Amino acid sequence: MSVVGVVSMKGGVGKTSLTANLASALSAKLGSGRVSVVDLDPQNALHWHFGIQDPETEGVCRQSVRGEDWSGVTLASDFAVECLPYGAASEPDREAFEALLGAQPSWVGDHIKQAGLDEDRVVLIDTPPGSTVYLRQVFACADLVLIVLLADAGSYATIPAMESWLDEMSSVYPHLRTIYVLNQVDRSDSFNRDVADLLQRHLGERLAPIGIHSDEAVSEALAFQQPVLAYDPYGQASHDLARLAAWMITTLNQ
Template sequence: MYVFIIGVQSIQSGAGASTVAAALAVALSEGGVRSYAMDLTTENALALMYGMPLDNPAGLLQSDLINTHIRDCMYENDHGLAFIPMGRMEPGAAAHLTARLDAIAANLTTWLQPLHEIGERILVVDTPREAGSLQNWVYKNAHLVLNVAAPEPRLIPALLEFEQGSLQRQFDLSVQSYVLVNGIAPHIQLTHDIADYLKMALSETMLLPLMIHKDQHVPEAFAKMQPLAKYAPAAQSTKDFAALALWLTKELVSIQDKE
């Protein structure tokens, strides 16, 4: 029995880590590997992508720190796809947010233990960009981290900050790190130029050998509050995520063999 953990984090704001985490978890499940997504960001964006009603505050932030079972935090949508939302704090509790997030990080490994008891699973974690206890939990527990880069001008200064901050922390904790380009547009030269810059700036082993194409179906699925693969199964981006899921499955098998 084994549970793999994949962290997904944006290098620059708006790079699409939440979209990647949701679409990847669904693609893995569609490929025959039961997978869950978990949201550790306070934006709670995965809720929209799984069709969770906006007025439903349930999730990790609402959990009982003493008696929580992970199933109490899960939400299953109409397609039978389950995920773990971050949820929302009660009005007036924002002043205690940092302490609450630290408490979640301290208890998360225990809460997730039931996943280890039900066989092979993959947990895809939408990871905060900011340093903190939850980001640190991912770096300590993930088998690998996908750092998502959008090929647009803001990536250039963000990459330096990422290398000095998040990437250094990943290296310090010996997490296996990769960079995934999300939103490549074949007809826009600028996106190719920035992708080429990444190839020069990063080691060949760090940059993933595949990219996610820019696809209008992605924001449409988000607006419809549906998983991408269910909203547009024939879309190019859906095929890209299926290819990413296959690549990651092979990579995780290789990691397990080494362990």
């Protein structure tokens, strides 16, 4: 099993979209039953990308607070990706879950293993922005962490905070691999292009060789509650995601 975390310091950069769409691109390459997603964001939005609609859905939050394992919260989708939602949760549920995560850094990794996800599987984990207990959990269990960036001043400004966090984490988890992924690339916009080039120079090989272009099909796909690869299979974002998925499979096997 490979665990891939999707993180960022800043919100709204495309973590949830990337988690869902990359999962579907990985599933297209690896085959059905090989990819799961875990939603560690209290916004509980990841399942929408797969057309899973139950608003009262049980999820990893309440299940953890009840002291139960996560095997009962896995939801099948029409898109060959299984989803473990954060689930509906009251404020006290969320606080209790976060207290558990804060007290036991291996909670998420242990529960993913206990959930009966088989050996050959790739598990992607979506997170809320910033240095939260969820981020720490992801660093403790992931084989690879994708740090999502936009080619804008806001994302650029978060790099020092992310780098100091990565320094701290790499001393605790020396084998962890981290890679930046640029989202919403727009070569027709001169500012976007300049910042993308600056990031490329600054990050070098720590920036994934494939970025995801800005493509309105990404937002449209969510409106239709499906991954962009199902909604617009021949579009630019789907093309980028398929290439990123192929690159990731190679990277995870190295």
